[in-house]
Amino acid sequence: AQRVTQPEKLLSVFKGAPVELKCNYSYSGSPELFWYVQYSRQRLQLLLRHISRESIKGFTADLNKGETSFHLKKPFAQEEDSAMYYCALSPNRDDKIIFGKGTRLHILP
Amino acid sequence: ETGVTQSPTHLIKTRGQQVTLRCSSQSGHNTVSWYQQALGQGPQFIFQYYREEENGRGNFPPRFSGLQFPNYSSELNVNALELDDSALYLCASSAGQQAYEQYFGPGTRLTVT
Numbered sequence: 001a002q003r004v005t006q007p008e009k010l011l012s013v014f015k016g017a018p019v020e021l022k023c024n025y026s027y028s029g030s031p032e033l034f035w036y037v038q039y040s041r042q043r044l045q046l047l048l049r050h051i052s053r054e055s056i057k058g059f060t061a062d063l064n065k066g067e068t069s070f071h072l073k074k075p076f077a078q079e080e081d082s083a084m085y086y087c088a089l090s091p092n093r094d095d096k097i098i099f100g101k102g103t104r105l106h107i108l109p
Numbered sequence: 110e111t112g113v114t115q116s117p118t119h120l121i122k123t124r125g126q127q128v129t130l131r132c133s134s135q136s137g138h139n140t141v142s143w144y145q146q147a148l149g150q151g152p153q154f155i156f157q158y159y160r161e162e163e164n165g166r167g168n169f170p171p172r173f174s175g176l177q178f179p180n181y182s183s184e185l186n187v188n189a190l191e192l193d194d195s196a197l198y199l200c201a202s203s204a205g206q207q208a209y210e211q212y213f214g215p216g217t218r219l220t221v222t
Binding site: 004043044045046086088096097099100101102 | 113142144149150151152153154157165167199211212213214215216
């Protein structure tokens with residue numbers, strides 16, 4: 001079964017502290033992995049994808065096929081990082097995206 | 110260039126009724142995908158339309174149907190509404206079928222009473 005698991009509903013982190021949002025996936029093939037973000041009163045938008053291996057807004061995510069994980073990390077949290085984060089996968093890199101339930105990241109001042 | 114728009118913003122329907130939600134894709138995009146997001150959940154894929162043809166479907170019953178028009182705008186129709194259909198319905202458009210290129214609209218909040 002294709003599934004994305006985000007074990008934390010809410011993660012509170014102090015400003016300047018490191019952030020790690022956990023994501024595990026279940027898929028037998030080679031999916032494409034993403035992180036989406038939704039800031040308050042804004043629409044869902046792509047943050048990064050594993051293939052591009054970019055760092056966006058200081059965030060990075062490494063695909064670990066052995067552990068089937070795609071955790072999102074940032075070394076120093078900023079207040080503007082407060083948002084809802086969704087891990088997602090696309091089987092066969094086309095059509096549908098399968099989302100996790102999301103983690104709300106709350107950056108404390 | 111305009112982004113993805115959806116209408117209406119929100120609406121309330123009664124169980125058993127039918128509803129039509131609309132989506133205008135971003136300029137230059139020929140693919141539209143629809144998602145249902147229940148409260149506290151991530152978006153769940155309903156189906157995708159590519160050049161006016163259904164191009165993939167999630168685990169939703171046939172009472173969820175759609176259309177895509179020649180200008181690539183799209184409709185989502187839900188018949189025989191049930192209370193569990195209450196959710197935020199998201200539309201996403203893309204220039205091709207590649208999932209990562211999808212740009213999301215603001216959503217339509219449907220409440221079924």
